[in-house]
Amino acid sequence: MASEILGLFTSPQDYRAMQDQQTQNQAIQYAGMTPFQRADVSLFTGGKQLGQAIGGLFGMEDPQLRKITMRQQMLTGAGGAPRINLNDPGSMLRAANVAQEQGDPEFAQYLINASNDLAKNMAEMRSKSATAAKTELSIAQEEKLREELGNLGPTPTNEQVLAVVSKYGSPEKIMGVLQATQTAQANREARKEEKQLMLDQRTQELADKAAQRERELEVAHARRLEELRQRGADAKDLQAQRSADKRELEAQRLADKKDARDFAAANKPLPAGIQKAEDADYDAAQAAINLAKDADKYLTSIKSGNIKFGLKDRISITARSALGSGDPDVVARNDFERFKTTLVNESLRLNKGTQTEGDAARAAKELQGAESAADAGKAIQTLRDLNARRAGDYKSAIERRRANAKLAMPEMIFESPKFEPHVFTNADYAALPKGTVFIDDKGVRRKKP
Numbered sequence: 001m002a003s004e005i006l007g008l009f010t011s012p013q014d015y016r017a018m019q020d021q022q023t024q025n026q027a028i029q030y031a032g033m034t035p036f037q038r039a040d041v042s043l044f045t046g047g048k049q050l051g052q053a054i055g056g057l058f059g060m061e062d063p064q065l066r067k068i069t070m071r072q073q074m075l076t077g078a079g080g081a082p083r084i085n086l087n088d089p090g091s092m093l094r095a096a097n098v099a100q101e102q103g104d105p106e107f108a109q110y111l112i113n114a115s116n117d118l119a120k121n122m123a124e125m126r127s128k129s130a131t132a133a134k135t136e137l138s139i140a141q142e143e144k145l146r147e148e149l150g151n152l153g154p155t156p157t158n159e160q161v162l163a164v165v166s167k168y169g170s171p172e173k174i175m176g177v178l179q180a181t182q183t184a185q186a187n188r189e190a191r192k193e194e195k196q197l198m199l200d201q202r203t204q205e206l207a208d209k210a211a212q213r214e215r216e217l218e219v220a221h222a223r224r225l226e227e228l229r230q231r232g233a234d235a236k237d238l239q240a241q242r243s244a245d246k247r248e249l250e251a252q253r254l255a256d257k258k259d260a261r262d263f264a265a266a267n268k269p270l271p272a273g274i275q276k277a278e279d280a281d282y283d284a285a286q287a288a289i290n291l292a293k294d295a296d297k298y299l300t301s302i303k304s305g306n307i308k309f310g311l312k313d314r315i316s317i318t319a320r321s322a323l324g325s326g327d328p329d330v331v332a333r334n335d336f337e338r339f340k341t342t343l344v345n346e347s348l349r350l351n352k353g354t355q356t357e358g359d360a361a362r363a364a365k366e367l368q369g370a371e372s373a374a375d376a377g378k379a380i381q382t383l384r385d386l387n388a389r390r391a392g393d394y395k396s397a398i399e400r401r402r403a404n405a406k407l408a409m410p411e412m413i414f415e416s417p418k419f420e421p422h423v424f425t426n427a428d429y430a431a432l433p434k435g436t437v438f439i440d441d442k443g444v445r446r447k448k449p
Contacts (some may be wrong), residue, residue, distance in 0.1 A: 210256035283392035
């Protein structure tokens, strides 16, 4: 960096020498390079130097020389100037402010750019060092982590999960759980707000309908009275009609009030225990749905060839990854490895204690040992479908719990995603029933004839 700056901004001595040489070159050109005219060179050069000297005596400093002198002083610390630390981006920025104040915006901008470049390089070096320093959890730790997560039951709280992961998880895992916790909390708040908005809208709709029915009855009553008058009805008949109309109106008002009370009763806050269990089911179901959707995206990415599975590719990617490479295939493979860990751990947790636990464990093992795109894709598809069905189980649990407590069914409920099957081999295709819409080995959506 120092040599680059010194190379870009020359020293005062070099600048003076350059001026002298330029003066001499101009004199030689002026003299025409003839033997007789060369005698004039010294006179021309001497005259220009004399002019510069006289200017100096009268305080007429060369502006460019002043800038160069200031830059040299800032690089060396001479003359009491604040010395630039070329290994400190902050020092460069402070020097840029001084240069700007001294009327040298060119040097100021150069220092700002150099500071930004240095800060970026330092950040990249720290990132590479951190990546190289990180170690993966051992197989025993992974097994212990899964065991403890499984012992939490099918619907653990975020606090329980975080307590377990904090003991065994890497910083990435802990951060993932923290983000999941925040997401779950945000989802609960969003559901609460959406439900309240829905209740307010339905309450207003009931009130509007009641008011509309009352207006319609009043119009009908007025019309019937007018018809009686036109037929010449006496006062007794008119009074009887008014009484009947009043009873009808009161009955309608009572019915509307009952509808409002029934609606409010059906949508009153749930008992604390049921609400807590329902929130846990919603959170787990949303996690299963998100996991299934992410798995489906990775199936598409695998078929597109973005994720490399060949032995030579994996060796090359591992080596380049250790050096901090940002090549697209390295990034894609590293992202896939992180997702694979998440998919396995979360799928085992969400399916713990269910009829599909064995299927999830087998698919997880197959995914961890997969060395080809087809093997990895089949295992991911199995886990995708298991998590989608697991979300349906949570939905059934919510509805069953409300039915047992004789509570109204929730108007806000999630839907389990539906996915089309992916085909990786001829055997996969042969197993499909006729008329099935599927995704072929090239990622194209087709229908089996």
